[in-house]
Amino acid sequence: MAKRIRLAKRVVAESDRLAAELADRFRAAGVFAANLMSSPGSGKTSLLEETARRLAGEFRMAVIEGDLATDRDARRIQKAGIPSVQINTGGGCHLSARQVRDALERFDLAALDVLFIENVGNLVCPAEFDLGEHRRVVLASTPEGDDKPAKYPLAFHKADCVVLNKIDLLAATGFSREAFRGFVRGLNPSVPVLEVSCRTGEGLDAWFDWVRAERRAAAAGGARSSK
Amino acid sequence: MAKRIRLAKRVVAESDRLAAELADRFRAAGVFAANLMSSPGSGKTSLLEETARRLAGEFRMAVIEGDLATDRDARRIQKAGIPSVQINTGGGCHLSARQVRDALERFDLAALDVLFIENVGNLVCPAEFDLGEHRRVVLASTPEGDDKPAKYPLAFHKADCVVLNKIDLLAATGFSREAFRGFVRGLNPSVPVLEVSCRTGEGLDAWFDWVRAERRAAAAGGARSSK
Numbered sequence: 001m002a003k004r005i006r007l008a009k010r011v012v013a014e015s016d017r018l019a020a021e022l023a024d025r026f027r028a029a030g031v032f033a034a035n036l037m038s039s040p041g042s043g044k045t046s047l048l049e050e051t052a053r054r055l056a057g058e059f060r061m062a063v064i065e066g067d068l069a070t071d072r073d074a075r076r077i078q079k080a081g082i083p084s085v086q087i088n089t090g091g092g093c094h095l096s097a098r099q100v101r102d103a104l105e106r107f108d109l110a111a112l113d114v115l116f117i118e119n120v121g122n123l124v125c126p127a128e129f130d131l132g133e134h135r136r137v138v139l140a141s142t143p144e145g146d147d148k149p150a151k152y153p154l155a156f157h158k159a160d161c162v163v164l165n166k167i168d169l170l171a172a173t174g175f176s177r178e179a180f181r182g183f184v185r186g187l188n189p190s191v192p193v194l195e196v197s198c199r200t201g202e203g204l205d206a207w208f209d210w211v212r213a214e215r216r217a218a219a220a221g222g223a224r225s226s227k
Numbered sequence: 228m229a230k231r232i233r234l235a236k237r238v239v240a241e242s243d244r245l246a247a248e249l250a251d252r253f254r255a256a257g258v259f260a261a262n263l264m265s266s267p268g269s270g271k272t273s274l275l276e277e278t279a280r281r282l283a284g285e286f287r288m289a290v291i292e293g294d295l296a297t298d299r300d301a302r303r304i305q306k307a308g309i310p311s312v313q314i315n316t317g318g319g320c321h322l323s324a325r326q327v328r329d330a331l332e333r334f335d336l337a338a339l340d341v342l343f344i345e346n347v348g349n350l351v352c353p354a355e356f357d358l359g360e361h362r363r364v365v366l367a368s369t370p371e372g373d374d375k376p377a378k379y380p381l382a383f384h385k386a387d388c389v390v391l392n393k394i395d396l397l398a399a400t401g402f403s404r405e406a407f408r409g410f411v412r413g414l415n416p417s418v419p420v421l422e423v424s425c426r427t428g429e430g431l432d433a434w435f436d437w438v439r440a441e442r443r444a445a446a447a448g449g450a451r452s453s454k
Contacts, residue, residue: 007234040266040350040379041371068351070377091381093320093351121378123267124295124320124349143370143393144268150297151348152267154318166370169399199401 015129018097022104022132023224029109032218033117034211035131037155038139039148040121043165045073046198047139047207048116052080054208059113059215064103066095066120073118083107094126095119114215123148127155134224135214141166142175149183157187158227161194161210168197242356245324249331249359250451256336259445260344261438262358264382265366266375267348270392272300273425274366274434275343279307281435286340286442291330293322293347300345310334321353322346341442350375354382361451362441368393369402376410384414385454388421388437395424 026033036044048063055061063084065073074086085103087095100117107115117133119126138159140148143166149156156162162184170177177195184193194210196203253260263271275290282288290311292300301313312330314322327344334342344360346353365386367375370393376383383389389411397404404422411420421437423430 039268039348039371040375041368067378069380070374072374072377091351091355093349120351121266122320122349122351124318124347125352128318141268141370143368143396144266147297147299148267150299151294153296169370169396172396172399 015097018101019130019132022097022100025104025109026115026132026134026218027221029112030219031109031112031115032135032211032215033115033131033133034135034137034214035117035119035126035133036137036139037119037123037126038121038141039123039144042121042139042141042144043198044118044121044139045076047163047165047196048077048118049080050198050201050204051116051208051211052077052082054204055114055211056081058212060111061114061116062107062112063116063118064095064100065118066099068092068120089120093120093122093124094129095131096129097131100131113219114211123152123155127158134218134222135160136225136227137161137163139163139165140180142169142173145173146176146180147183149180149187153187156184159188159191160225160227161192162188163207164193164195165198167195167202168200242324245328246357246359249324249327252331252336253342253359253361253445254448256339257446258336258339258342259362259438259442260342260358260360261362261364261441262344262346262353262360263364263366264346264350264353265348265368266350266371269348269366269368269371270425271345271348271366272303274390274392274423275304275345276307277425277428277431278343278435278438279304279309281431282341282438283308285439287338288341288343289334289339290343290345291322291327292345293326295319295347316347320347320349320351321356322358323356324358327358340446341438350379350382354385361445361449362387363452363454364388364390366390366392367407369396369400372400373403373407374410376407376414380414383411386415386418387452387454388419389415390434391420391422392425394422394429395427
């Protein structure tokens with residue numbers, strides 16, 4: 001058991017070292033990097049498609065897509081007009097700093113303003129791994145139920161921004177926004193909670209403004225989240 | 228690296244040994260055991276609540292609930308009228324055979340006909356771990372999108388039954404049942420796909436019939452899935 005713990009510690013230390021390297025590279029290039037995580041099907045790719053369409057005139061953007069299999073999401077993003085690289089993890093349940101570093105070989109970071117990293121759809125494991133990002137964005141969606149923050153606390157505790165998607169299905173799903181916000185506040189009192197619908201466009205302006213403000217802060221050398 | 232692989236192999240072997248022990252215990256007690264897995268919020272607990280209400284007169288049932296945190300699901304099941312034990316995994320992303328074995332201390336297996344094991348909400352990691360169950364049930368729900376089998380192939384490949392929940396939201400979500408069934412068939416040609424709505428009750432009879440048939444097969448000493 002002691003051997004297993006020593007080994008695990010070494011793996012974690014290596015992962016943290018690579019994440020710190022990535023953070024240095026993002027800072028040096030003046031790129032705002034955001035790590036998006038959620039359950040499968042909460043709408044990460046849909047949010048990035050809308051972002052690609054709306055902000056393409058303002059920022060030079062790119063997306064790293066993490067999935068167990070297929071390049072479906074990378075193709076969706078490319079169709080929305082911005083470059084995207086797909087990482088297939090095989091069975092891997094989260095993106096690793098090493099995988100992100102390898103994917104960066106395929107971008108010219110100095111030619112970018114914003115890099116989105118779409119993690120594997122999984123509300124558990126990705127929350128444990130730093131990818132050097134400035135900010136962590138956690139998505140939830142109304143059909144998943146309003147108690148998800150209580151049941152998956154680490155992801156919400158470490159979020160710098162919570163996006164509640166599919167607000168158009170609020171009535172049909174019996175979702176309580178008050179209950180949801182209560183659970184989020186209990187874990188992370190000051191995090192913004194943005195209610196959006198990628199399907200109808202409702203609320204997306206607040207998300208675009210959040211990206212603009214965070215991009216400005218990163219370009220001005222602002223520190224990354226210490227969460 | 229060789230050391231890490233040896234260690235991982237030892238952990239897997241121990242997990243498989245415990246799972247085989249569990250399978251023996253379920254068989255000896257004549258209990259049908261089903262392992263339910265899905266993304267967070269697909270409706271595992273809702274399906275079990277409906278099952279508790281409908282089948283309580285036919286079978287002696289119990290539920291083992293796996294969650295990172297809270298006992299919300301165990302309380303929901305108890306309120307629906309059947310015994311339930313909550314396992315909190317802390318950060319753990321799936322239930323382990325050891326956790327199930329420990330939870331069994333709190334049941335009299337010989338006094339049960341059916342045991343449901345509700346895994347942690349995660350479409351990735353739980354698929355890798357045998358818990359000694361007769362059958363694996365994988366849930367998906369229409370708001371998650373019809374491409375989830377393609378993106379999370381192992382869970383669907385190993386499923387003995389696929390339950391597609393929230394069929395009442397089909398139109399509102401633009402979900403294609405043909406696309407979904409096509410992806411499932413590509414991974415698992417003969418698996419039944421049951422379309423249900425735990426909210427409206429639509430399609431649940433087919434699920435209850437599936438449970439009855441599998442319970443009969445298990446009670447008659449039928450083999451567990453070799454997937």
